[in-house]
Amino acid sequence: MSENEYKDITLRTVMEVLEQTAFVFPEPADMIDGVSFDDLKFIMVTLGFTGDKQGRVKMILATDFCAELAANLLGEELDETLPEENNYDSAKEMLNIISGQLLTRIFGDEALFSLSAPDVEPIASEKLFSLIDSADYALCMVDEYPVITMFALEEARSNEHQSIGS
Amino acid sequence: MPYNVLIVDDSKTIRSIIIKTLKLTKLDIGEIYEAANGKEGLECIQNHRVHVILSDLNMPVMSGLEMVSTMAEDGILNDIPVIVVSTDGSTRRIEELKRKGVREYIRKPFTPEGIGEAIDRVLGVKHE
Numbered sequence: 609m610s611e612n613e614y615k616d617i618t619l620r621t622v623m624e625v626l627e628q629t630a631f632v633f634p635e636p637a638d639m640i641d642g643v644s645f646d647d648l649k650f651i652m653v654t655l656g657f658t659g660d661k662q663g664r665v666k667m668i669l670a671t672d673f674c675a676e677l678a679a680n681l682l683g684e685e686l687d688e689t690l691p692e693e694n695n696y697d698s699a700k701e702m703l704n705i706i707s708g709q710l711l712t713r714i715f716g717d718e719a720l721f722s723l724s725a726p727d728v729e730p731i732a733s734e735k736l737f738s739l740i741d742s743a744d745y746a747l748c749m750v751d752e753y754p755v756i757t758m759f760a761l762e763e764a765r766s767n768e769h770q771s772i773g774s
Numbered sequence: 775m776p777y778n779v780l781i782v783d784d785s786k787t788i789r790s791i792i793i794k795t796l797k798l799t800k801l802d803i804g805e806i807y808e809a810a811n812g813k814e815g816l817e818c819i820q821n822h823r824v825h826v827i828l829s830d831l832n833m834p835v836m837s838g839l840e841m842v843s844t845m846a847e848d849g850i851l852n853d854i855p856v857i858v859v860s861t862d863g864s865t866r867r868i869e870e871l872k873r874k875g876v877r878e879y880i881r882k883p884f885t886p887e888g889i890g891e892a893i894d895r896v897l898g899v900k901h902e
Contacts, residue, residue, distance in 0.1 A: 625883060628883045629882075629883045678787065681787055681791055682787065682790050682791065682794070683794055697785055697786055697787045698787045700785070701785050701787050701788055704785075704861050704882075705861050705882045705883055707861065708860070708861025708862055708863055708881070708882065709861070709863070711863075712863035712864070717863060717864065717865045718864065718865055718866060719864060720864045720866045720867060721862070721864065722832070723832060723861065723862070725784075725832065725834070
């Protein structure tokens with residue numbers, strides 16, 4: 609499978625899961641189209657997988673989008689008074705569902721994996737830009753919010769990270 | 775007859791979504807109990823009458839599979855059917871779960887129809 613095919617599957621999976629579970633309608637995007645990161649704070653959700661292959665799936669989301677995600681998932685009105693941490697559970701669950709779907713689509717129904725509990729951390733702009741400069745990612749926009757997803761396989765023995773398709 | 779349902783999932787979000795989903799089905803739902811892991815789930819069925827359990831697999835403290843194994847050892851798995859609700863789509867995993875006594879498997883993301891039909895099947899509910 610080529611690098612582009614991995615990226616296409618990742619993008620399609622993210623968009624479909626967001627549509628089906630959170631009832632938002634993402635659009636594929638490209639950084640060269642001038643995506644704005646201004647005035648947004650971001651978190652990075654990371655999930656590791658082991659089994660027939662091992663690696664990580666990372667998703668970078670705006671904290672404001674996490675609040676919308678939580679409200680949509682729960683079918684409730686957006687409550688901006690809730691602490692941000694309350695919304696992170698929704699982002700973690702979203703990545704969990706995306707990762708499950710992604711692994712089956714890439715490696716087939718027979719492949720067996722164990723998924724770790726997703727971790728959430730705030731991510732500063734410098735680290736965000738450094739990450740997207742150094743790794744392959746799938747990007748889509750939900751309204752003004754960028755959603756960046758990275759899928760990376762790791763070598764089981766050496767523990768070295770390997771970019772998708774490489 | 776209303777059916778009491780136990781939801782076992784470490785994600786409060788998913789528990790809330792399942793509760794909302796249950797209310798969208800045609801099922802006559804009685805009490806809905808919540809547990810954050812298999813251990814809490816086992817404690818709940820000791821203290822309450824539960825007709826069906828909807829459980830995640832990967833949870834801290836005690837996984838869904840460990841909970842199912844304990845229920846099988848205690849001889850209560852036939853009385854209280856367990857439906858696994860998980861992100862895992864592996865056919866090998868699903869076969870393993872069925873061998874362990876899990877009655878139905880629902881993959882996330884799920885729909886009210888999927889949840890309703892799975893509960894109908896394990897409880898033998900027939901709608902008019």
